[in-house]
Amino acid sequence: MDSPPNDLDARALGAAAPGKGLAREACPYAEGTEARSLWLSGYDEAVAGGAAPVTGGIAKHPVGPGH
Secondary structure, three states, rough: OOOOOOOHHHHHHHHHHHHHHHHHHHHHOOOOOOOHHHHHHHHHHHOOOOOOOOOOOOOOOOOOOOO
């Protein structure tokens, strides 16, 4: 999966996170913020759509470009 552009919204970044080897608990946004809610909902949608969830923060061997 290619890296998402930096101008994406928090939901889109959350949706891209499982493919980048990030766990749900690795959300970069502060507790109680709208950005956190959006990121988590994007992550959950990606997992519900078939993306493999990651546990424990950041995968030890994240999937890189071309994998």
